[in-house]
Amino acid sequence: VRARLDRADLDAVLDEALVCHLAVVVAGAPTVLPTTFGRDGDTLYLHGSPAARLLGAAAAGPVCVAVTLLDGVVYARTARNFSANYRSAVIYGTPVVVTEPAVKRHALSVIVEHVAPGSWDYVGRPTDRDLAAVAVLALDLTDASVKVRAGDPADSAAAAGDHIWAGVLPRARSWGMPVPAADLADDVALPDHIRTRTR
Amino acid sequence: VRARLDRADLDAVLDEALVCHLAVVVAGAPTVLPTTFGRDGDTLYLHGSPAARLLGAAAAGPVCVAVTLLDGVVYARTARNFSANYRSAVIYGTPVVVTEPAVKRHALSVIVEHVAPGSWDYVGRPTDRDLAAVAVLALDLTDASVKVRAGDPADSAAAAGDHIWAGVLPRARSWGMPVPAADLADDVALPDHIRTRTR
Numbered sequence A, B: 001v002r003a004r005l006d007r008a009d010l011d012a013v014l015d016e017a018l019v020c021h022l023a024v025v026v027a028g029a030p031t032v033l034p035t036t037f038g039r040d041g042d043t044l045y046l047h048g049s050p051a052a053r054l055l056g057a058a059a060a061g062p063v064c065v066a067v068t069l070l071d072g073v074v075y076a077r078t079a080r081n082f083s084a085n086y087r088s089a090v091i092y093g094t095p096v097v098v099t100e101p102a103v104k105r106h107a108l109s110v111i112v113e114h115v116a117p118g119s120w121d122y123v124g125r126p127t128d129r130d131l132a133a134v135a136v137l138a139l140d141l142t143d144a145s146v147k148v149r150a151g152d153p154a155d156s157a158a159a160a161g162d163h164i165w166a167g168v169l170p171r172a173r174s175w176g177m178p179v180p181a182a183d184l185a186d187d188v189a190l191p192d193h194i195r196t197r198t199r
Helices: A007-016 A053-060 A101-115 A119-123 A128-132 B007-016 B053-060 B101-115 B119-123 B128-132
Strands: A002-004 A020-026 A029-035 A037-040 A043-048 A063-075 A083-093 A135-140 A144-149 A167-175 B002-004 B020-026 B029-035 B037-040 B043-048 B063-075 B083-093 B096-098 B135-140 B144-149 B167-175
Touching: A007 A037, A007 A063, A007 A083, A007 A144, A020 A043, A020 A053, A020 B020, A020 B029, A020 B063, A029 A053, A029 B020, A029 B029, A029 B063, A029 B083, A037 A101, A043 A053, A043 A101, A053 A135, A063 B020, A063 B029, A083 A135, A083 B029, A101 A119, A101 A128, A101 A135, B007 B037, B007 B063, B007 B083, B007 B144, B020 B043, B020 B053, B029 B053, B037 B101, B043 B053, B043 B101, B053 B135, B083 B135, B096 B101, B101 B119, B101 B128, B101 B135
Parallel strands: none
Antiparallel strands: A002 A144, A020 A029, A020 A063, A037 A043, A043 A135, A063 A083, A063 A167, A083 A144, A167 B167, B002 B144, B020 B029, B020 B063, B037 B043, B043 B135, B063 B083, B063 B167, B083 B144, B096 B135
């Protein structure tokens, strides 16, 4: 495992992952929940219901956000050296609540484009009422780090015996066949940005 | 989204996922990191280096563990209703440090069998020195909940217009081709428990 400080590595992890884990402190105890997000430059955007307890806690104090990509399982020759190959970003900071309508609209576009690339222009702009129904937080990426574990298990054939298979079983992610909503009209074609989605 | 209290749902999420996110509080601020784990009955086992800051903090106070399975992206007809389908377990508690050698050995077997099913018997038992080099925590699953979001977007064709494609793009996970360690001898065959792995 090695920590990487290169900003490009941080962006690569954030841009590839679809879900982050947001941790807050409530009454001295930690709470962590998964949520979607988006990144624009040096800012991570999070959104949710204005009534959500987690977002309220996140806006009131320090948070930690982890974004993890599991790349494979590491088969070692000794039980204690089994591990996972992964790329993981961790961000510390205190989010700012986004209230200015233009910025909020932009933040929502960043999140939608991250979760579902090509969708912002396709579905049309949210109304002011739509925007009011969403709480958006902005978290600066200044205090962030990336860790990467890649490659072979830590134990060697020389030390642990060479009759045991050791190596990595890679983990892959892919998209399945799109499932239309139950109330989708028959004449609505699947648009290209969904049909050809790769990331 | 609905919360499920059924214990079988909790077990299903924990047993399918390979990574959890462990959140602790250090000096009043949250920290969350990904780690592997295992489950045996009502106990979640975590392990790591005895020197790891995170494990020390976890042993000293309350933790929160989130286990998340992303099942798909929800394409809505309005920007604010884009979402993710997922199954998520969240566990609260204060872990116990496992020190009794037999229990520690068992916990390590549970973690190894979770990360790499079939490997515990294949690689042979860890030595006492191996065990001493690992810190193991046990977290009771009593205070846990499961949330599941499945199915169509929240906005209807009637309310949002029926000319926009809406539905779900499912997310799938799979294993790639095994990559042997660089120092693996040519005559070591890939064992069945790795070759045929599904979960």
